[in-house]
Amino acid sequence: MRLLRDAPIQWKLTLIIMLTCGVAVVLGVAALALRYVAAEQENLTRHMAILTRMVATNATSALAFGDQEWARRALAALEAEPEVCAADVFDAEGKVFASFRTRCARQGDMALDPASPGDARPTGLLLLADSLRVVQPIVLDEERIGTIVLVAGLEQLRAGLLVDAVGLLCIVVVAGLVAFFFASRLQKLVSEPIRCLAATMKHVSAVRDYAHRVAGTGTDEVGQLIDGFNEMLDQIRLRDEQLQQLAHHDALTQLVNRRRFETRLLETLARAKRQGSAGAVMFVDLDHFKAVNDTCGHAVGDQLLRAASERIRQCVRESDLVARLGGDEFAVLLDGLSSPSIAAKIATKIAGNLVASLAEPFNVAGRQLQISSSIGVSCYPEHGVDADELVRNADLAMYRIKEAGRNGFQMYFPEMATADGDPLVPPPADSPLTEDAAPVAD
Structure with missing residues (x-):
């Protein structure tokens, strides 16, 4: 049962169809076979009864005149019937008057008893018996003058039934193969x-x-x-x-969140190392946002954040990634730049556009709100070769511009990391942001 349970469903369906067809065919064939055997048995019994009556009629005059030779001739006519094995004519006293035996007669057929009942109307299957006995009285002028006993062998009946059974078995096998063919096709309607x-x-x-x-x-x-x-x-x-x-993604602005930004930054740096390209990271902090949020309410603050995120998206390239890190802090990742100088140039241009755009008034909930932005920039590989270093340096540059008065952007430079407590360390003379690093005035 476990093997059947674990079998593929197509085999299960095929087996069910075959078992159903097989049971139906077996029951049908069994019924037909029994009917056929009964019919053949009835035909043999009827034929033997007719032969017995014919011989009895022919032997009547022989018994009446005591002519045994004539009685033997009457019995000899049975030799043309292959089913007949033995036949005896008895007189009125039960003594054998004439006998007939064939080569197929068995030892049990040699002594026939006229007193035993015959099988002219047998019940059950003759296939289970050894022979068929038919007893017919010989009557003259309504007086019984003798008896004829005829024994028929069942070998030919069995042989004929065996041939028919083999033919029927072949038909059943062919029917089974046809049923299997159709079952294997039909089961696909369900199993496939x-x-x-x-x-x-x-x-x-x-x-x-x-x-x-x-x-x-x-x-x-x-x-x-x-x-x-x-x-x-x-x-x-x-x-x-x-x-x-x-x-x-951030639920408010639909920008990517800090987690996704960090993942993309790692992927971008790995690709830049393989391809020898450059990139940049920007940290954008909205100035005076807390004051707007406290005075106008969080609902207005949320609308302002959505409007600011849309302006940031409009200032960057389609290939750049904009993220909201939390609160009023945003980040921009520039990818696929050919060289550090190109990275610094493009980052400078985008940072300037962002500062100018975010300094424009916002119309939110019927109010005109004014904010600005502080932006820190670090470039790969000039300002860092891993994600943590780039993020730390961009964050440091952003805080430096805040300390300098906000509303501007600052490119990171190495001396910045050693300037503890200095509100603003001027960039070196060869920095690409020598002129632009100063904050934009409020």
């Missing part, structure tokens, strides 16, 4: 969609490809199962996308 469903389930479970679908149509139970499974995958994919969105 289920097999595809199981394969899709394994694929989705292994690679979490919720866009994969089970091919199949129909309004039956299997079709409804496939439609339900596909609908479930749609719901799982939608929920997974929502979870991914929540896990990697």
